[in-house]
Amino acid sequence: MFCSQCEECLLQCSAGLNIPILMRSYMYAFGYHSPWKARETLDHIKLASVPCLNCESCSVKCSSGFDIKRKATDIARILDVPKEFLV
Ligand code: SF4
Numbered sequence: 525m526f527c528s529q530c531e532e533c534l535l536q537c538s539a540g541l542n543i544p545i546l547m548r549s550y551m552y553a554f555g556y557h558s559p560w561k562a563r564e565t566l567d568h569i570k571l572a573s574v575p576c577l578n579c580e581s582c583s584v585k586c587s588s589g590f591d592i593k594r595k596a597t598d599i600a601r602i603l604d605v606p607k608e609f610l611v
Protein backbone atom coordinates (compact mmCIF):
# COMPACT_ATOMS: atom_id res chain seq x y z
CA MET A 525 0.00 0.00 0.00
CA PHE A 526 2.59 2.55 1.07
CA CYS A 527 5.09 3.76 -1.50
CA SER A 528 8.45 4.68 0.06
CA GLN A 529 8.96 7.40 -2.58
CA CYS A 530 12.42 5.97 -3.27
CA GLU A 531 12.04 7.21 -6.88
CA GLU A 532 13.79 4.17 -8.37
CA CYS A 533 10.90 3.95 -10.82
CA LEU A 534 11.03 7.60 -11.80
CA LEU A 535 12.51 7.24 -15.29
CA GLN A 536 11.35 3.71 -16.03
CA CYS A 537 7.93 4.28 -17.56
CA SER A 538 8.10 4.24 -21.35
CA ALA A 539 5.26 6.80 -21.43
CA GLY A 540 7.06 9.14 -19.01
CA LEU A 541 4.54 8.81 -16.18
CA ASN A 542 5.59 10.20 -12.83
CA ILE A 543 5.04 6.93 -10.96
CA PRO A 544 5.96 8.18 -7.44
CA ILE A 545 3.27 10.87 -7.69
CA LEU A 546 0.74 8.32 -8.92
CA MET A 547 1.61 5.98 -6.07
CA ARG A 548 1.34 8.81 -3.56
CA SER A 549 -2.11 9.55 -4.91
CA TYR A 550 -3.02 5.86 -4.68
CA MET A 551 -1.90 5.86 -1.06
CA TYR A 552 -4.13 8.84 -0.22
CA ALA A 553 -7.14 7.24 -1.89
CA PHE A 554 -6.84 3.67 -0.68
CA GLY A 555 -4.62 3.97 2.41
CA TYR A 556 -5.91 7.18 3.96
CA HIS A 557 -9.37 7.18 2.38
CA SER A 558 -8.94 10.72 1.17
CA PRO A 559 -9.99 10.83 -2.49
CA TRP A 560 -9.87 14.64 -2.53
CA LYS A 561 -6.20 14.61 -1.47
CA ALA A 562 -5.54 11.88 -4.03
CA ARG A 563 -7.01 14.02 -6.79
CA GLU A 564 -5.18 17.12 -5.62
CA THR A 565 -1.91 15.16 -5.76
CA LEU A 566 -2.59 14.05 -9.33
CA ASP A 567 -3.54 17.60 -10.33
CA HIS A 568 0.03 18.71 -9.51
CA ILE A 569 1.28 16.83 -12.56
CA LYS A 570 -1.63 17.92 -14.78
CA LEU A 571 -2.42 14.39 -15.84
CA ALA A 572 -5.36 14.16 -18.24
CA SER A 573 -5.32 10.37 -18.38
CA VAL A 574 -3.14 7.38 -17.57
CA PRO A 575 -1.88 5.48 -20.63
CA CYS A 576 -1.41 2.15 -18.86
CA LEU A 577 -4.44 0.43 -20.43
CA ASN A 578 -2.82 0.77 -23.85
CA CYS A 579 0.53 -0.55 -22.65
CA GLU A 580 1.07 -4.23 -23.44
CA SER A 581 3.74 -4.82 -20.84
CA CYS A 582 4.80 -2.55 -18.03
CA SER A 583 8.50 -1.64 -18.08
CA VAL A 584 8.47 -0.37 -14.48
CA LYS A 585 10.15 -2.45 -11.78
CA CYS A 586 9.20 -1.19 -8.33
CA SER A 587 11.65 -1.76 -5.48
CA SER A 588 8.68 -2.66 -3.25
CA GLY A 589 7.25 -5.09 -5.77
CA PHE A 590 4.13 -3.08 -6.60
CA ASP A 591 2.13 -3.99 -9.68
CA ILE A 592 2.48 -0.49 -11.11
CA LYS A 593 0.19 -1.00 -14.08
CA ARG A 594 -2.66 -2.21 -11.87
CA LYS A 595 -2.26 0.53 -9.30
CA ALA A 596 -1.88 3.29 -11.88
CA THR A 597 -4.99 2.06 -13.69
CA ASP A 598 -6.90 1.92 -10.42
CA ILE A 599 -6.06 5.45 -9.32
CA ALA A 600 -6.64 6.86 -12.82
CA ARG A 601 -10.38 6.33 -12.33
CA ILE A 602 -10.41 9.28 -9.94
CA LEU A 603 -9.81 11.59 -12.91
CA ASP A 604 -13.32 10.74 -14.14
CA VAL A 605 -15.02 11.84 -10.90
CA PRO A 606 -16.20 15.46 -10.76
CA LYS A 607 -14.18 17.28 -8.09
CA GLU A 608 -17.28 18.38 -6.15
CA PHE A 609 -17.94 14.74 -5.27
CA LEU A 610 -14.51 14.29 -3.69
CA VAL A 611 -13.99 14.78 0.05
S1 SF4 B 1 10.01 2.17 -6.99
FE1 SF4 B 1 8.08 1.59 -5.95
S2 SF4 B 1 8.39 2.24 -3.80
FE2 SF4 B 1 9.90 3.33 -5.05
S3 SF4 B 1 8.91 5.29 -5.61
FE3 SF4 B 1 8.50 3.84 -7.26
S4 SF4 B 1 6.51 2.98 -6.75
FE4 SF4 B 1 7.32 3.90 -4.88
Ligand code: SF4
Pocket residue numbers: 536537538539540541575576577579581582583584592593596
Ligand atom coordinates in the same frame (compact mmCIF):
# COMPACT_ATOMS: atom_id res chain seq x y z
S1 SF4 C 1 1.83 0.16 -17.89
FE1 SF4 C 1 1.72 2.32 -17.30
S2 SF4 C 1 3.38 2.60 -15.83
FE2 SF4 C 1 3.80 0.71 -16.94
S3 SF4 C 1 5.14 1.35 -18.65
FE3 SF4 C 1 3.02 1.34 -19.40
S4 SF4 C 1 2.30 3.47 -19.13
FE4 SF4 C 1 4.15 3.20 -17.85
